Amino acid sequence: MNDPHPLSPHRSPTQAGQPPARTEASHSGRRRWLGAAAVGLTAAAAGFWWQGRGPGKEAPELAQPRGPASGQATSSPARLGEDFWALSLPQPSGESLALNTLRGRPLLINFWATWCPPCVREMPLLDQFYRQYEPKGLQMLGIAVDGLQPVKGFMERSPVGFAIGLAGADGSGLARTLGNTGGGLPFTVLADANGAIVRQQMGELQRSQLDEWAKALGLAP
Numbered sequence: 090m091n092d093p094h095p096l097s098p099h100r101s102p103t104q105a106g107q108p109p110a111r112t113e114a115s116h117s118g119r120r121r122w123l124g125a126a127a128v129g130l131t132a133a134a135a136g137f138w139w140q141g142r143g144p145g146k147e148a149p150e151l152a153q154p155r156g157p158a159s160g161q162a163t164s165s166p167a168r169l170g171e172d173f174w175a176l177s178l179p180q181p182s183g184e185s186l187a188l189n190t191l192r193g194r195p196l197l198i199n200f201w202a203t204w205c206p207p208c209v210r211e212m213p214l215l216d217q218f219y220r221q222y223e224p225k226g227l228q229m230l231g232i233a234v235d236g237l238q239p240v241k242g243f244m245e246r247s248p249v250g251f252a253i254g255l256a257g258a259d260g261s262g263l264a265r266t267l268g269n270t271g272g273g274l275p276f277t278v279l280a281d282a283n284g285a286i287v288r289q290q291m292g293e294l295q296r297s298q299l300d301e302w303a304k305a306l307g308l309a310p
Contacts, residue, residue, distance in 0.1 A: 166268030169196075169284040173263075178232070178254030181241040186254050188230075193282060195306045196228045200256075200264045200276040202235040203243045207293035208275040216249040218299045223250070225308045226282075234260035234274060281306060 164170035174189045199215055201208035212231075219229040229251035233240045237255055244253060256263060261272065268289050269276040279288040279302050288302050303309035 164263075164266045166289070167286055169267075169280050169286065174284075176263075178256060179237075180255065181237065181244050181253055186230075186252055188254075191228050191230060191252075192284070194226050194228050195282055195308070196230065196280045197302075198267070198278050198280070199229070199231045200234055200260055200269065200274055201231055202233060202274055203239040204235070205274045209243075211275060211293045212247060212249060214294065214296060214299070216251065218296075218303075219249070219251045222303055222308050227303075227306070227308060228252075230254060232256050232260050232263065234258070234264070279306070 162168060162170040164173045174192055177185050177187045180186050197215075197219075201212070203209065215229065215231070219227065223229075231249070231251060231253045233253060233255050234257065235255070236257065240253065240255060264276050265272070267276075267278050267286065269291065271291060273291055275290075275293060277290045277294060278286050280286050287305055290298065300309065
């Protein structure tokens, strides 16, 4: 939250019996605090969670990309660029996932965390969607903005069929590059086989949305 306890400004001495004047700075700090609280409640009601709510980040950092060559496209809210495909993410199993192995087929990317309630709620739905459309060419990647041990424990309790990569705090920057300007979770993007991003969703997904996404990719009639 923003500045819940602002420093008190210097006050000049007041006459005996007169209370000190209430300063604009104190009003401003209180308004900022109340505003931040209201935003947090609104986010929870809307089905997404602020990334700042998570615990200390312990995940390994993203492997350094090999970097796009001069003239190659970088990622944006409209497209997965060469910088995205050059990344390699550690997995809960200890193995590494090179994202370029997911290239050339439709890809759903879900940014999530174990401390995010709507992320946890939608995980079984995403797994069901993946299992239904994977035979038709859909790929799915869950990018955890979280630490190794929480993710590993969660996957042991609630395994999924799609790939999970660990991004830690770096996942926030990657999500922002792909259009998550608000910084909330879960955040999901759908890219076609050419890497063009055709759908985005901030907040918890519903089955009706996923059905429409499958139609947008030509995976469902």
